[in-house]
Amino acid sequence: MKSHPEDESTASTPLLDSHKDTLDCDDRSDPPQNLSNIDVILDQIEIGLFHYLITLSSGFCYGTGAVFFNVISFLIVTACDLDITRENRGWLSLSVVCGLIVGSLTLGKLGDTIGRRRVLILSSTLILFSNLASAFAVNYNMIVILGPLSGISLGGIFSNSHIYLIEFFPRSYRGISVAAMTAFVIFGGIYSCLIAMATLSHPFYIPIGSIYFSHWRLYILVASLPTLISLLSLFCLPDSIRYILKAKQPIQALQVIDRINRINSFYFIIKRNRHSEPKKIEKYLANWVANNESDLNCSPSKKNETFIGHILRFKESPFCGRLILLTIAWFGFGLAFHGLRQWLPVIIAYYINGNSCKLGYSRANLNETMSNLNQTLSNSISCLQGSKLINTISDILFGSCLAAPVAILCTIFINRIGRKLLFITVATLTGLSIFLIWLIDKTITAQIFATIFTTIAVNGWIPLELWSAELFPTELRASAVGFVNFISGLGFLLGILTFSLIFHVSCTATLLLPAILCTFGGLLSCLLPDTTGADID
Structure with missing residues (x-):
C-alpha cells in the first residue's frame, strides 16, 4: 500500500461503479441528505x-x-x-x-x-x-x-x-x-x-x-x-x-x-x-462516496486548494470566531505555563530570602535580593555532580510523578464531563494557584502552590489540544492547531523575555499577570461549543 493518498487514482473502482454520473466541479448545490x-x-x-x-x-x-x-x-x-x-x-x-x-x-x-x-x-x-x-x-x-x-x-x-x-x-x-x-x-x-x-x-x-x-x-x-x-x-x-x-x-x-x-x-x-x-463498513463507505461524488470526480487541478484559499477559509463562520477565542485561551495558558514555570525557581528563591511580593520592597532590598538571586543562579549553573545532581534530578522526578494521578483523572473525566468543562476547570485552578501564591504570601505556601501549579497546568494540555483539534474540519485541522501552538510559543517567548523585566519592577505583577490571563482565557473559552461525542467533519 502506498504511503500517500494522492498516489492512487479512484477513477474506476467498485465503490464508484454505481455512481458514474459525473457532476461538474463548479456545481456546489447542496448534496442529498447524508446517508453516512x-x-x-x-x-x-x-x-x-x-x-x-x-x-x-x-x-x-x-x-x-x-x-x-x-x-x-x-x-x-x-x-x-x-x-x-x-x-x-x-x-x-x-x-x-x-x-x-x-x-x-x-x-x-x-x-x-x-x-x-x-x-x-x-x-x-x-x-x-x-x-x-x-x-x-x-x-x-x-x-x-x-x-x-x-x-x-x-x-x-x-x-x-x-x-x-x-x-x-x-x-x-x-x-x-x-x-x-x-x-x-x-x-x-x-x-x-x-x-x-x-x-x-x-x-x-x-x-x-x-x-x-x-x-x-x-x-x-x-x-x-x-x-x-x-x-x-x-x-x-x-x-x-x-x-x-x-x-x-x-x-x-x-x-x-x-x-x-x-x-x-x-x-x-x-x-x-x-x-x-x-461488509457493513463498505456499505457506509459507499454511501459516503455517493454523497461526495461531485468532489471525487473533480479534476486534480480543482481538487488542490491554493494556499491563499486555504487560509481564507478561516474567515468563514464559525471557524473565525473559534480561532479568535482559542488564540486568547492558548496565549494565556501558554504564557502562564511556559513563561511562569521558567521563573518559579526565582520566585521561590525570592521568598526563601525573606522577601514579600504582596508588601513590596525598597530599591535597596531589591538590589540586595537580586544580588543574592544572581549568586544562587550562578552557583546552580556550575557543574553539578554527586549528591547535588541526584537531588536536582529527584526533585524534577518527584514533580513528574505528582502529575501522573492528575493525568489519570483527566483521562477518566474527559468524556464524562467533556473537553470544555475540563479545560475551564484546569485553567481556572491554574490561575487560582498562581493567585494564592501572591495572596497568602508565605514561603511555605509559595512552595506548596507552586507544586500544585505545575502538577495541574501540565495536564491542561490534555483537553485543550483535543478540543482545539475537534473544533475544525479535517482539511483545516492541522493548520488551526499549528496556529494556536504558534500563539502558545509566542506566549512562551514573551513570558521569558518580559517576566525578567517585570520582576525587577514588581513581583506582584509577575504573579498576577499570568494568573489573570490564564483564568480569563479559560473562562472566555466557555463561548466555544463542546465537541465531546460530536461529528468533527
Whole structure:
C-alpha cells in the first residue's frame, strides 16, 4: 500500500461503479441528505490492537517534547567541558523556542497538505539528527545553532500528533485516546529523569578525535530512544483515515480499514471478542462516496486548494470566531505555563530570602535580593555532580510523578464531563494557584502552590489540544492547531523575555499577570461549543 493518498487514482473502482454520473466541479448545490459521514464509518471499527499500537507510537512521538526540554535542563548543569556561562546559558532555550514558533506555523499547514504522518516522520527525523549532532558537538555554540532545528521539529510534532491519533478513533474513544497519548509527556519526564540518574550521576570522559565522549553525550543519545521507536513505527503505520477520505481516496481508505481489521483480528481471537463487519463498513463507505461524488470526480487541478484559499477559509463562520477565542485561551495558558514555570525557581528563591511580593520592597532590598538571586543562579549553573545532581534530578522526578494521578483523572473525566468543562476547570485552578501564591504570601505556601501549579497546568494540555483539534474540519485541522501552538510559543517567548523585566519592577505583577490571563482565557473559552461525542467533519 502506498504511503500517500494522492498516489492512487479512484477513477474506476467498485465503490464508484454505481455512481458514474459525473457532476461538474463548479456545481456546489447542496448534496442529498447524508446517508453516512466519516464519523459513522469510524464508529463501525472495533477498538483493538491497532489502536493500542498507534496510541503508543503517537505517545512516544509527543513525549519527545518533555524529554527534550529535560535534556536541555540537565545539559546546562552537567556539560562541564563546554563553555557554558551565566551569560549564554539562556541562548539554547531561546533558540529552541524561536524554532518552535516557526515550526508550529509552517509544519501545521504542511500537515493539511501532505498528511499528518509524513510531517511526523519528517519532524522525528530532524530532531533525531539534531540530537545526534548535539551529542558530538565540539562546543556550546554548535548546540545553540542546532536549537532552531529541534524547535521546528517539535512544532511539527505538537501540531500533528493529536490530530493523527484522533483521526483513527470513533467518537466515543477520541477523548480517552488523546488523554492517554498526552500523558506520555509525564512519562517522558519520568523516563528522562530515570536515565539521567543512571548516566549523569556517573561521569566519564573518553577521548574521540577533538572531543571527549562523556556522560552527558551518552544521556542525549539514550534520551532519543523513544523518538527513534516512534519514527520506526510510523514507517509501518498508514495515513489517517479522515485525511485519506478528504484527499478523495476512498479505495485507499478501505484498504487502511481492512488493514486495521486484520491487525485487530489477532487481538479479537485472543480476547474472544466480536470484530468489525467489513461488509457493513463498505456499505457506509459507499454511501459516503455517493454523497461526495461531485468532489471525487473533480479534476486534480480543482481538487488542490491554493494556499491563499486555504487560509481564507478561516474567515468563514464559525471557524473565525473559534480561532479568535482559542488564540486568547492558548496565549494565556501558554504564557502562564511556559513563561511562569521558567521563573518559579526565582520566585521561590525570592521568598526563601525573606522577601514579600504582596508588601513590596525598597530599591535597596531589591538590589540586595537580586544580588543574592544572581549568586544562587550562578552557583546552580556550575557543574553539578554527586549528591547535588541526584537531588536536582529527584526533585524534577518527584514533580513528574505528582502529575501522573492528575493525568489519570483527566483521562477518566474527559468524556464524562467533556473537553470544555475540563479545560475551564484546569485553567481556572491554574490561575487560582498562581493567585494564592501572591495572596497568602508565605514561603511555605509559595512552595506548596507552586507544586500544585505545575502538577495541574501540565495536564491542561490534555483537553485543550483535543478540543482545539475537534473544533475544525479535517482539511483545516492541522493548520488551526499549528496556529494556536504558534500563539502558545509566542506566549512562551514573551513570558521569558518580559517576566525578567517585570520582576525587577514588581513581583506582584509577575504573579498576577499570568494568573489573570490564564483564568480569563479559560473562562472566555466557555463561548466555544463542546465537541465531546460530536461529528468533527
